[in-house]
Amino acid sequence: MIIKTTGIVLRLDPFSRTSQVITWLTPDHGRVVTLAKGAKRAKSNLIGQYDCYYSCELLFYQGRHSAVHILKECSPQASRDGLRSDWRAAFSASHICALLNRLSPAGAACPAVFEWAEKTLDFIARQGATETVVLWVELKLLGLLGMAPKLDGCLGCRAAVELEGRPLLFSIARGGVLCPACAGMRDAVTMPLPQDVLAMLRGWEKTETPVIARRTACTPGQIETASRLLGAFLDYHLDTTRSRDILTTLV
Numbered sequence: 001m002i003i004k005t006t007g008i009v010l011r012l013d014p015f016s017r018t019s020q021v022i023t024w025l026t027p028d029h030g031r032v033v034t035l036a037k038g039a040k041r042a043k044s045n046l047i048g049q050y051d052c053y054y055s056c057e058l059l060f061y062q063g064r065h066s067a068v069h070i071l072k073e074c075s076p077q078a079s080r081d082g083l084r085s086d087w088r089a090a091f092s093a094s095h096i097c098a099l100l101n102r103l104s105p106a107g108a109a110c111p112a113v114f115e116w117a118e119k120t121l122d123f124i125a126r127q128g129a130t131e132t133v134v135l136w137v138e139l140k141l142l143g144l145l146g147m148a149p150k151l152d153g154c155l156g157c158r159a160a161v162e163l164e165g166r167p168l169l170f171s172i173a174r175g176g177v178l179c180p181a182c183a184g185m186r187d188a189v190t191m192p193l194p195q196d197v198l199a200m201l202r203g204w205e206k207t208e209t210p211v212i213a214r215r216t217a218c219t220p221g222q223i224e225t226a227s228r229l230l231g232a233f234l235d236y237h238l239d240t241t242r243s244r245d246i247l248t249t250l251v
Contacts, residue, residue, distance in 0.1 A: 001062045002072065005029060008117055009054045010097040022050065022071065023101055024058070027114035030105040034060045034071040049074045053083050053093050053121055067106070078118070082125035092129035093121055096137055102238065103145055113144050123210055131223050136204045136213035138230050143205060149175045149233055151202050156182030161198070168193045172232045189236060197225045 007024030010031070015021045018040045024032045039046040050056050055078040061070040083090045100117055104110060120137060142148040153160050155176040161168065169178040172189040177198065200222065204213050218226075 002059055003029065003062050003069075004057070004059050005032075006077065006114075007032065007056055007058050008097075008100075008114070008121070009050055009052050009056065010101045012052060018044075021068065024056075025100050025104055025110075025114055025117060027111040028109045030108040030110050031101065032060070032069065032106075033067060034058070034069045036071045036074075039071075046071070046074055049076055051079070053080050053097065053125075054078065055080075055118060078122070080121055080125035082128075083121075086128050089124050089129045092124055092134055092137070095134065096120060096124075096141075099138070099141055103141070103147075113141075116140065116144055120210065127210075127214065130214055131227070132213040132216050132218055133210045135223070135226050135230060136207070136210045138234065139201060139204055142234075147237070148205070151177060151198060151205065153177070154179040154182055168195060168198060170229055172229075172236050175233065175237065189232070191229055191232065193229065194222075194225060197222055197229070201226060 005026045005028055007026045009022060010025055011023040013021040013023075015035060018038050020036045020039050022034050022036055024034065026032050036046055036050075038044050041047075054076050056074050056076050058074045059072040061072060063069050080093075083093050096117065100113070104113060120140075124133065139148065149170070151161075153176075155171060155174050156178055159179060161177050161179050168180070169183055170176070170191050170193040171178055172191060177193060178190070200216065200218065204216075207213065
């Protein structure tokens with residue numbers, strides 16, 4: 001069966017001297033893995049038609065008994081050339097694609113995630129990446145996949161958490177905020193959560209693009225706290241790759 005769809009290149013892996021394995025994010029089939037036979041041969045019709053972070057129209061033969069399908073044709077729709085001239089943006093795009101590869105469902109439609117990924121990669125290719133944009137990316141992707149930490153109410157008493165009063169706690173293990181009254185429920189993986197950082201993360205959750213996050217004037221301490229919190233959450237629940245550790249030393 002031949003499938004026609006649109007995909008974002010998440011990952012390229014060598015298969016042989018002349019062939020490559022391509023991992024895609026597609027709107028109607030989720031994460032798809034294809035084998036591009038002979039793609040590196042001098043006369044291949046696939047040369048120059050795909051690369052990391054490209055959006056492409058593709059045709060592939062869907063295998064019945066294999067998770068790897070055979071790529072038939074491919075043509076680029078968006079190459080995002082800005083990611084090849086700005087190394088910080090390129091590392092950020094790599095982190096996004098690593099998260100999508102790790103978290104996106106295989107074989108299941110995910111149009112909202114695909115649309116978000118295209119718009120976010122387009123933004124970074126044009127505008128570049130900052131520490132706050134990377135944090136926004138992580139927070140929004142977790143929300144799209146139904147894995148976001150609970151920031152609006154207390155995990156213990158379920159009451160709304162007000163941004164006034166005593167300091168709050170964030171339970172990494174349970175994935176949410178604990179109010180002062182429920183601080184006794186702390187577990188072994190709990191971090192202090194300053195109210196200004198909580199307000200910042202709440203605000204970013206409500207935005208559809210990274211524009212506000214990019215414009216947010218944050219102190220180094222606020223960025224460090226937000227980064228440690230989201231990083232610890234991702235590591236604890238999702239066992240994420242080293243892409244984030246590398247990125248945080250560069251952006």
